[in-house]
Amino acid sequence: MTEATIRPMAEADLPTAERLSSEGFLELDSRMFRRSWPDPQPRSPDRGQDWIVRTRHFLQTDPGGCWVAEDPDGMVGFATSYTRELMWILATYAVRPGAQGRGIGKALLAAALHHGRGCLRGMLSASSDPKATRRYRQAGFSLHPQMFLAGTVDRSALPVVERVREGSSGDIELMDSIDRRTRGAAHGPDHEVMLRLWRLLVSDTSTGSGYAYLDTTGRVALLAATNRRTATRLLWESLASTEGKTEIGHVTAVNEWAIDVGLEARLDLHQEGYLALRNMKPPAPYLHNGVFL
Known part of the structure; x- marks a missing residue:
């Protein structure tokens, strides 16, 4: 199995990262959704453009918190994080569904967490994906259930x-x-x-x-x-x-x-x-x- 390389994110990566994010979260929503809820829908072009605006902002303010994983076939994952005063925040984090289970997510999260090594507090919004919640708990985060x-x-x-x-x-x-x-x-x-x-x-x-x-x-x-x-x-x-x-x-x-x-x-x-x-x-x-x- 080819090992992925972790490197800093560049602005040229944003369109590919947005598509990977859209595909990854659609797969997650389709896997986790309840039958009584409407079927998950792909991210619209307008929302995709907003995603790029937000991520470009984090890349500009915190380049050390934004990372990409790639193998010979291209980008397989990314993580964006930032610090505000003494708080570290994970903005978004995704691994291509077909590339999961190779330790890519763990390596990306470790790189993002290193950016916040001087922070007293940490904060992120997590899905109900058991794999992700296990990783966050192992990283020392307390998990507080969300309602809507x-x-x-x-x-x-x-x-x-x-x-x-x-x-x-x-x-x-x-x-x-x-x-x-x-x-x-x-x-x-x-x-x-x-x-x-x-x-x-x-x-x-x-x-x-x-x-x-x-x-x-x-x-x-x-x-x-x-x-x-x-x-x-x-x-x-x-x-x-x-x-x-x-x-x-x-x-x-x-x-x-x-x-x-x-x-x-x-x-x-x-x-x-x-x-x-x-x-x-x-x-x-x-x-x-x-x-x-």
């Missing part, structure tokens, strides 16, 4: 929401302060990318502050706040922006306030995946993003 709520919002349940405004780049300092309080590290340069990709809502009052990024469908991509009342206000405003079926994703047990909002909006509760943490407690009030965490 899905369905169509009962519009009659929507409250009148006040003290929420549109955000901008002028709110980055405020958001970094909230980040440090909720998860122990600021997002820093990541906010500039998220501002380009998503809509930003902010609530900043004398009793609490928070923010939420909403994707193009109105769904929360990331939410952080200094108290549950502010977080609840932002989540209700996001649900008011949705049309048709929606989701509230990445809910951990310490964020029951989000479960209460989702159930009141007549969404259904499910469980999928894990928030993997090292040397830290699950952030709250906080709904993490799968890539920016």
Whole structure:
């Protein structure tokens, strides 16, 4: 069996890595999905372009955290990671399905973890894939089950929401302060990318502050706040922006306030995946993003 070579990722690798990521996660979703759920779909071209924008950003800020595995046939895997203040974060990590079981994933994760060797804390969003969760646990991460709520919002349940405004780049300092309080590290340069990709809502009052990024469908991509009342206000405003079926994703047990909002909006509760943490407690009030965490 030909051994794979691990090398630093280059910008020219991005299109190939995006396709490998799309194929790998489609295979995982097809293998793990429940029969009552809709069949998994390939990543759309627009989402693929967003993936490249995000990954190029990590490659620019943290070239030492981005790695590729290749054999004579080409790229067989990659891992992208980054550090923000004293936190190491795994953004994404994939091995081509036909190349699994050769130790490639273990070598890629080791290279990415080395980038965060000076960090006090670690954070990543994991699927329910048993192989991956075993690897994360062996690397010293605690696995916290994630929940999500899905369905169509009962519009009659929507409250009148006040003290929420549109955000901008002028709110980055405020958001970094909230980040440090909720998860122990600021997002820093990541906010500039998220501002380009998503809509930003902010609530900043004398009793609490928070923010939420909403994707193009109105769904929360990331939410952080200094108290549950502010977080609840932002989540209700996001649900008011949705049309048709929606989701509230990445809910951990310490964020029951989000479960209460989702159930009141007549969404259904499910469980999928894990928030993997090292040397830290699950952030709250906080709904993490799968890539920016």
